Amino acid sequence: MTSDRESRLSYARHWAGNSPYYRHMGFAVDSLDEGRARLKLFAGMDLLNADGILHGGVLPSLADAAMGSALRTLVGDAAQLLTVESNLRYLRPVAGEGGSATVVADGRVVRAGGHVAVVEVDLTDGEGQLVARGGGTFMLRAEDRS
Amino acid sequence: MTSDRESRLSYARHWAGNSPYYRHMGFAVDSLDEGRARLKLFAGMDLLNADGILHGGVLPSLADAAMGSALRTLVGDAAQLLTVESNLRYLRPVAGEGGSATVVADGRVVRAGGHVAVVEVDLTDGEGQLVARGGGTFMLRAEDRS
Amino acid sequence: MTSDRESRLSYARHWAGNSPYYRHMGFAVDSLDEGRARLKLFAGMDLLNADGILHGGVLPSLADAAMGSALRTLVGDAAQLLTVESNLRYLRPVAGEGGSATVVADGRVVRAGGHVAVVEVDLTDGEGQLVARGGGTFMLRAEDRS
Amino acid sequence: MTSDRESRLSYARHWAGNSPYYRHMGFAVDSLDEGRARLKLFAGMDLLNADGILHGGVLPSLADAAMGSALRTLVGDAAQLLTVESNLRYLRPVAGEGGSATVVADGRVVRAGGHVAVVEVDLTDGEGQLVARGGGTFMLRAEDRS
Numbered sequence: 001m002t003s004d005r006e007s008r009l010s011y012a013r014h015w016a017g018n019s020p021y022y023r024h025m026g027f028a029v030d031s032l033d034e035g036r037a038r039l040k041l042f043a044g045m046d047l048l049n050a051d052g053i054l055h056g057g058v059l060p061s062l063a064d065a066a067m068g069s070a071l072r073t074l075v076g077d078a079a080q081l082l083t084v085e086s087n088l089r090y091l092r093p094v095a096g097e098g099g100s101a102t103v104v105a106d107g108r109v110v111r112a113g114g115h116v117a118v119v120e121v122d123l124t125d126g127e128g129q130l131v132a133r134g135g136g137t138f139m140l141r142a143e144d145r146s
Numbered sequence: 147m148t149s150d151r152e153s154r155l156s157y158a159r160h161w162a163g164n165s166p167y168y169r170h171m172g173f174a175v176d177s178l179d180e181g182r183a184r185l186k187l188f189a190g191m192d193l194l195n196a197d198g199i200l201h202g203g204v205l206p207s208l209a210d211a212a213m214g215s216a217l218r219t220l221v222g223d224a225a226q227l228l229t230v231e232s233n234l235r236y237l238r239p240v241a242g243e244g245g246s247a248t249v250v251a252d253g254r255v256v257r258a259g260g261h262v263a264v265v266e267v268d269l270t271d272g273e274g275q276l277v278a279r280g281g282g283t284f285m286l287r288a289e290d291r292s
Numbered sequence: 293m294t295s296d297r298e299s300r301l302s303y304a305r306h307w308a309g310n311s312p313y314y315r316h317m318g319f320a321v322d323s324l325d326e327g328r329a330r331l332k333l334f335a336g337m338d339l340l341n342a343d344g345i346l347h348g349g350v351l352p353s354l355a356d357a358a359m360g361s362a363l364r365t366l367v368g369d370a371a372q373l374l375t376v377e378s379n380l381r382y383l384r385p386v387a388g389e390g391g392s393a394t395v396v397a398d399g400r401v402v403r404a405g406g407h408v409a410v411v412e413v414d415l416t417d418g419e420g421q422l423v424a425r426g427g428g429t430f431m432l433r434a435e436d437r438s
Numbered sequence: 439m440t441s442d443r444e445s446r447l448s449y450a451r452h453w454a455g456n457s458p459y460y461r462h463m464g465f466a467v468d469s470l471d472e473g474r475a476r477l478k479l480f481a482g483m484d485l486l487n488a489d490g491i492l493h494g495g496v497l498p499s500l501a502d503a504a505m506g507s508a509l510r511t512l513v514g515d516a517a518q519l520l521t522v523e524s525n526l527r528y529l530r531p532v533a534g535e536g537g538s539a540t541v542v543a544d545g546r547v548v549r550a551g552g553h554v555a556v557v558e559v560d561l562t563d564g565e566g567q568l569v570a571r572g573g574g575t576f577m578l579r580a581e582d583r584s
Contacts, residue, residue, distance in 0.1 A: 021201035024192040046170040055167035056214065056229035057207035064203035083202035084554065085523060085575055087233035087379050089410050089427060091403045110425065111383045115553070116522065116577070118381050120425075133402065133412075133427070135381060137523055137575060139554070230408065231377060231429055233525050235556050235573060237549045256571065257529045261407070262376065262431070264527050266571075279548065279558075279573070281527060283377055283429060285408070313493035316484040338462040347459035348506065348521035349499035356495035375494035379525035 005034060008076035012037070016069050025058075027065050035109035037069035043101045054094035054101050059123055059132050062105045063088055067119035067136050070107035074117075079140040084116070086136030094131050102126035115140055151180060154222035158183070162215055171204075173211050181255035183215035189240075189247045200240035200247050205269055205278050209234055212253035213265035213282050220258050225286040230262070232282030240277050248272035261286055297326060300368035304329070308361050317350075319357050327401035329361035335386075335393045346386035346393050351415055351424050355380055358399035359411035359428050366404055371432040376408070378428030386423050394418035407432055443472060446514035450475070454507050463496075465503050473547035475507035481539045492532035492539050497561055497570050500543045501526055505557035505574050508545035512555075517578040522554070524574030526561075532569050540564035553578055 009032050016022055016029045016039075025047075030038040041047075041062050049055045068081055075081065094101050103123055110118045120135040155178050162168055162175045162185075171193075176184040187193075187208050195201045214227055221227065240247050249269055256264045266281040301324050308314055308321045308331075317339075322330040333339075333354050341347045360373055367373065386393050395415055402410045412427040447470050454460055454467045454477075463485070468476040479485075479500050487493045506519055513519065532539050541561055548556045558573040 015196055018196045019201065020192050020194055020196075021203065025203075046166050048166055051226065055165065055207075055211070056232075057167065057171075057210035060206035060210065060232065060234075061201075061203035064206065065201070068202065080197065082239055083236050085233065085235040086202075086206065087231065087525065088206075089231040089402075089429060090229050091410060093228055110381075111422075118383060118425075130403075133410075135425070137381060233379065235548075235575060237556060256527075257568075264529060264571075276549075279556075281571070283527060311493065312484050312486055313495065317495075338458050340458055343518065347457065347499075347503070348524075349459065349463075349502035352498035352502065352524065352526075353493075353495035356498065357493070360494065372489065374531055375528050377525065377527040378494075378498065379523065380498075381523040382521050385520055 009073055011076045012069055012072035015072055022065065025061065027062060029069065030104070032069065032073050035070060035074055037066050037073060037107045039066045039069065039105045041103045043096070043103065045099050048096045048099070052096050054096060054103070056090065059090065059103070060086065060088045060134070062103060063121045063123060063132070063134050064136065066105035066107035066121050067138070070109050071112065071117050071119055071138055074109060074112050075140060079142050082139045082141060084137040084139050086134060088132050088134030090132045092129060092131045094125050103131065155219055157222045158215055158218040161218055168211065171207065173208060175215065176250070178215065178219050181216055181220055183212050183219060183253045185212045185215065185251045187249045189242070189249065191245050194242045198242050200242060200249070202236065205236065205249070206232065206234045206280070208249060208251045209267045209269060209278070209280050210282065212251035212267050213284070216253035216255050217258065217263050217265055217284055220255060221286060225288050228285045228287060230283040230285050232280060234278050234280030236278045238275060238277045240271050249277065301365055303368045304361055304364035307364055314357065317353065319354060321361065322396070324361065324365050327362055327366055329358050329365060329399045331358045331361060331397045333395045335388070335395065337391050340388045340391070344388050346388060346395070348382065351382065351395070352378065352380045352426070354395060354397045355413045355415060355424070355426050356428065358397035358413050359430070362399035362401050363404065363409050363411055363430055366401060367432060371434050374431045374433060376429040376431050378426060380424050380426030382424045384421060384423045386417050395423065447511055449514045450507055450510035453510055460503065463499060465500060467507065468542070470507065470511050472511055473508060475504050475511060475545045477504045477507065477543045479541045481534070481541065483537050486534045486537070490534050492534060494528065497528065497541070498524065498526045498572070500541060501559045501561060501570070501572050502574065504543035504545035504559050505576070508547050509550065509555050509557055509576055512547060512550050513578060517580050520577045520579060522575040522577050524572060526570050526572030528570045530567060530569045532563050541569065
């Protein structure tokens with residue numbers, strides 16, 4: 001495991017910044033700390049449904065990214081992270097105002113063991129209202145760097 | 147509820163075809179039947195992770211779309227569908243071969259009541275291997291068409 | 293809905309106290325407040341597994357009871373509560389020390405609408421360590437009292 | 439891992455038969471096969487709720503036992519099984535007829551790797567109606583038998 005805090009946070013930021021998927025979806029890292037990551041999504045028309053609300057599938061995707069980033073701050077480059085399972089409960093639909101919507105995802109690591117970690121996530125809309133909550137289990141697979 | 151089978155399937159196909167989110171993600175309807183929907187995703191570089199495997203967040207997003215489409219075949223234009231909750235278990239990572247990956251999602255309605263429905267989904271890769279399974283609860287909110 | 297706070301708390305306590313299932317399992321109400329319930333379980337040999345740790349199935353059962361009681365404090369006698377779905381993540385096995393184990397379950401309502409509510413729960417062991425976390429969706433079905 | 443099929447099935451049956459928790463709850467093994475277990479519960483008054491329907495917490499408990507037993511048929515005595523997470527969707531309330539109710543739980547292993555397994559479960563009532571479906575992730579911890 002990367003030895004110091006700064007290296008791990010730096011690696012987590014680098015990882016997110018180089019993810020084609022983050023760019024494709026418009027996920028941006030807002031802040032990172034040990035075991036925590038806040039991502040922001042400014043969703044345009046592309047992510048809306050045919051009836052103008054954010055497609056239900058965007059939220060678990062953003063949730064997964066926020067949880068992965070939160071875990072990455074603890075793991076650094078020492079392991080590949082694989083999602084084992086995740087769930088999400090939707091509390092309110094996210095309305096697209098004027099063709100766009102903002103969602104903030106706060107991921108936090110609840111418990112990280114040597115091989116398995118549990119992470120949770122809150123999703124809030126542009127007005128700070130909680131729109132969804134969930135969690136996931138992740139597996140840490142040691143990178144072979146020989 | 148739309149009175150006949152053909153109208154409902156036609157509406158479900160129309161709905162998916164007009165979803166900006168489906169287009170953005172590359173989700174295409176492969177087949178629809180009553181209570182069932184098969185979507186296909188040809189994922190390019192955009193949906194891969196920094197290490198070349200499909201981003202974990204793509205699968206719950208595709209799963210949600212397949213479940214929503216399966217339910218749409220039963221509901222037609224009679225109700226708005228809201229995801230109440232969903233979960234997914236990941237069985238195998240989906241490797242991007244040569245910068246792309248194919249995933250097929252089979253959604254099927256397990257039980258649809260007047261207000262709430264339970265739907266499940268299987269995700270398989272280009273070689274027909276099961277890569278993830280999950281399900282969700284959806285709420286049907288009657289459209290006010292007055 | 294029962295009009296005042298005291299009546300609802302009193303009804304929630306009465307409900308739990310009269311549940312044959314609570315008695316069978318040894319679930320006792322420790323405290324109740326609006327949207328919150330703390331249950332305690334003193335688990336004897338009956339609830340242990342063949343290898344001396346608490347059977348994995350006890351925790352979701354206690355979790356469901358704590359979530360139901362938390363919701364009951366808001367609903368009183370106005371509705372029947374039905375579990376729609378629930379999940380639980382296990383963080384640590386609960387070891388039975390000397391043939392018994394203590395588990396505390398804290399249920400809290402995250403959002404209660406007219407028909408559907410989302411509730412979460414923390415389970416801690418006798419030393420205050422978090423052993424599991426989860427949540428659930430519940431449906432409120434109005435009681436016909438005519 | 440126990441080398442042959444018969445030994446593993448026999449061990450799984452022995453395990454279930456010696457579980458104090460199975461006895462306490464009234465869970466009985468109906469049939470076992472490789473990767474599959476069917477448990478039956480004849481629930482008396484003890485497991486009912488104050489309003490005469492089966493307490494919601496009984497089902498995830500029975501589900502966990504059926505999934506564990508299904509996995510035990512593959513693992514035999516080679517590993518301790520720990521539930522990592524589980525979920526359940528409830529399709530119909532189980533009414534207690536004349537103060538009792540029957541539930542059958544069919545657990546089946548979807549995928550078993552060296553360290554982690556995914557198992558699913560169907561719960562049906564005495565009339566064969568599906569009342570709940572769910573799944574779980576389990577960890578296999580090698581027993582130290584030195």
